[in-house]
Amino acid sequence: MTFNDKLRKITLKNNSLLCIGLDSELAKIPQHLKERGHPQHEFNQAIIKITHDLVCAYKLNTAFYEARGENGIRELKRTCDYLKESFPEIPVIVDAKRADIGNSNEGYTKFIFDYLSADAVTVHPYLGQEALKPFLDRLEKGIFVLCRSSNPGAGEFQDLEVNGKPLYQVVAENVADKWNYNNNCGVVVGATYPSELEIVRRIVDKIPILIPGIVTQGGDIEKTVKSGVDSEGLNAIINSSRGIIFAGDGTDFTQKARQEALSLKNQINEFR
16 A cells, blocks of 8 residues: 555544654653653553544654664664554654665665655655655655755745745655656645745645644644645645643643644644
């Protein structure tokens, strides 16, 4: 099953565009879990168990695991394995933002897709289609190309004009017209830029858009949904991380996380 097929099925089954980011920074995990042998994984597992019926995907940013060295990589692997074994219908996106020359990307694809068994990955477009070919040639996987990021300084390069168009639009056009030859591409556009999100949606048509930056970073829910969904009200993967997983810091953290996830899912669905 391709990433797009899996995404569509779980979106319809759970009636959800919500993606939960498992940005499980060790310092913010509830104290009672820090004493366990695998604190990040146990935290993630608890969040997944309580929210799996509310999401269309989970996203793991590798930075929060790589920061702990080999222990963190083990936690990342355990979480990916748990999702594959217990909830195989839910797509797993590894937010690694990889980009390098082709033979280096071969190594990245093996780590992310073969070792971690992820369904999708985020990548940088700067090195061009040729360098990203090892990712793009993975027919069953999702390749999310950074297009318009959510950070305040995104426009430093992304707004530079190329033949009369901002660079982020040129990236979106290349993804839609040239790179998506296996129908496995997506783009990343931040919720903090709803006008740009609307423009990108028109360019990419029904290609999935991964949308970070909702709520905690200031992204407006209504504008994000209306700008990000396709003509069927689908293919917008709206990510929230800290606002959900760290909603509580005590022994009731799972209940608080579910409350926040359910509330955000319902708010998103109001505007679909």
